[in-house]
Amino acid sequence: MNAERGIQGSYWLETAPPGAPAPPPSGDLTVDVAVVGGGIAGLSTAWELVRQGREVAVLEADRIAAGVTGHTTAKLTALQREAGLPAELVTETDLPFAVAGAVRVSGQAQFHPRKYLLALTDDLHRRGGTVYEGTRVVGLTEGDPCVLRTDSGMSIRADKVVIATHYPVFDRALLFTRLSPRRELVVAATIDEDRAPHGMYITPEQATRSVRTAPYRDGKRLLIVTGEHFAPGTADVEERFARLSAWADDHFAGLTFTHRWATQDNDSTDSVPLVGPLHRGSRHTYVATGFGGWGMSGGIMAGGLLSDLINSREVAWDDLYDPRRLASVVREGTSFLKHQAHVARHFVGDRLSPVTGPAPDDIPPGDGAVVRLGGRQYAVHRDENSHVQAVSARCTHLGCIVSFNRAEQAWECPCHGSRFAPDGEILQGPAVHPLEKRDIPE
Numbered sequence: 001m002n003a004e005r006g007i008q009g010s011y012w013l014e015t016a017p018p019g020a021p022a023p024p025p026s027g028d029l030t031v032d033v034a035v036v037g038g039g040i041a042g043l044s045t046a047w048e049l050v051r052q053g054r055e056v057a058v059l060e061a062d063r064i065a066a067g068v069t070g071h072t073t074a075k076l077t078a079l080q081r082e083a084g085l086p087a088e089l090v091t092e093t094d095l096p097f098a099v100a101g102a103v104r105v106s107g108q109a110q111f112h113p114r115k116y117l118l119a120l121t122d123d124l125h126r127r128g129g130t131v132y133e134g135t136r137v138v139g140l141t142e143g144d145p146c147v148l149r150t151d152s153g154m155s156i157r158a159d160k161v162v163i164a165t166h167y168p169v170f171d172r173a174l175l176f177t178r179l180s181p182r183r184e185l186v187v188a189a190t191i192d193e194d195r196a197p198h199g200m201y202i203t204p205e206q207a208t209r210s211v212r213t214a215p216y217r218d219g220k221r222l223l224i225v226t227g228e229h230f231a232p233g234t235a236d237v238e239e240r241f242a243r244l245s246a247w248a249d250d251h252f253a254g255l256t257f258t259h260r261w262a263t264q265d266n267d268s269t270d271s272v273p274l275v276g277p278l279h280r281g282s283r284h285t286y287v288a289t290g291f292g293g294w295g296m297s298g299g300i301m302a303g304g305l306l307s308d309l310i311n312s313r314e315v316a317w318d319d320l321y322d323p324r325r326l327a328s329v330v331r332e333g334t335s336f337l338k339h340q341a342h343v344a345r346h347f348v349g350d351r352l353s354p355v356t357g358p359a360p361d362d363i364p365p366g367d368g369a370v371v372r373l374g375g376r377q378y379a380v381h382r383d384e385n386s387h388v389q390a391v392s393a394r395c396t397h398l399g400c401i402v403s404f405n406r407a408e409q410a411w412e413c414p415c416h417g418s419r420f421a422p423d424g425e426i427l428q429g430p431a432v433h434p435l436e437k438r439d440i441p442e
């Protein structure tokens with residue numbers, strides 16, 4: 001992203017780069033547990049299970065700990081729960097600007113999520129677990145055993161299946177009606193050690209900003225600032241990055257920005273993650289999703305909870321996270337209706353929109369637009385060398401119309417957050433099929 005300006009992508013990926021990819025399965029497999037998705041929730045679940053003697057395979061469509069987890073804002077915090085932690089009201093912080101007051105919870109951890117997960121994966125391997133990368137799961141038949149089908153035509157038979165793909169790629173409980181995706185931006189800049197705050201901070205305002213630092217090079221630390229929430233496919237992301245950088249510069253003065261990236265969270269309608277059986281009739285399938293902005297702590301929690309459920313252990317608090325919980329109209333009603341209205345607006349409105357979009361020749365280099373030609377909607381992208389390619393504008397998940405995020409060079413679906421590269425390949429589910437390639441009619 002923005003290589004021409006010397007701006008890197010995710011700091012977590014830069015400082016813990018992926019090694020050689022683990023190959024996909026070379027034939028059909030049979031395991032005790034198949035975990036679909038190699039982010040923090042999937043790897044944590046797999047690691048817990050191999051420690052308990054289960055034979056486990058992790059199936060990751062791309063590279064492990066490189067998707068949402070590799071682009072995390074890395075807030076590992078206990079601040080989202082009323083847990084009776086020792087909190088105190090203070091007016092002094094190590095921020096370089098005054099605050100009216102702050103609630104401080106001491107003794108929280110900061111960590112490098114990829115270093116943590118790569119070490120966890122090494123231990124997973126040592127204990128006999130297997131990770132398959134470049135392995136997209138496109139089909140699930142529930143049964144005894146369950147059978148998963150990969151995009152290369154392999155079958156994986158498993159007694160238990162865990163869907164930990166961030167937004168669930170198999171969704172018989174219609175969880176997509178209870179999950180709202182939102183993107184969040186991150187900018188990072190070098191800062192002298194003696195100016196760097198060492199706590200983690202989050203503002204309470206509606207336009208939330210959060211701040212932490214991490215070790216960097218040449219005796220400097222990296223100041224990491226996050227904020228700017230918006231639904232995928234609905235915002236001018238370049239303008240949002242500029243706003244976030246301006247806030248950082250206003251509060252820390254004289255920064256040289258080195259990185260920027262974005263992450264995506266799924267908010268459940270009652271703000272509590274959905275971790276447990278995949279649907280009401282589910283006996284062998286489980287899901288972990290809806291962590292909101294708290295995927296680091298929530299993903300690790302999900303690993304412990306799902307391994308206990310799979311091993312039929314009593315968990316006193318599993319009802320709290322059970323995806324089958326009955327929605328309370330009072331608790332969920334407003335956000336549920338808001339999400340449905342948002343989806344309906346895009347599902348119906350965007351498809352029937354009379355707007356034809358620009359002519360393909362008018363799309364500037366490095367940009368993309370949805371163009372209606374002959375009654376069909378094309379997602380047309382022109383790269384920096386003026387090469388034009390077109391794909392169907394209809395998302396392969398449930399058919400909403402994608403829109404182009406120029407800052408990140410991606411097609412994004414506003415309904416449930418699927419993301420696609422300019423050539424239609426999947427960057428992020430729930431879609432499991434790429435956008436169909438199309439020729440632009442003469």
Ligand code: FES
Nearest residue numbers: 395397398413416
């Ligand atoms: Fe659901 Fe696109 S992600 S329709």
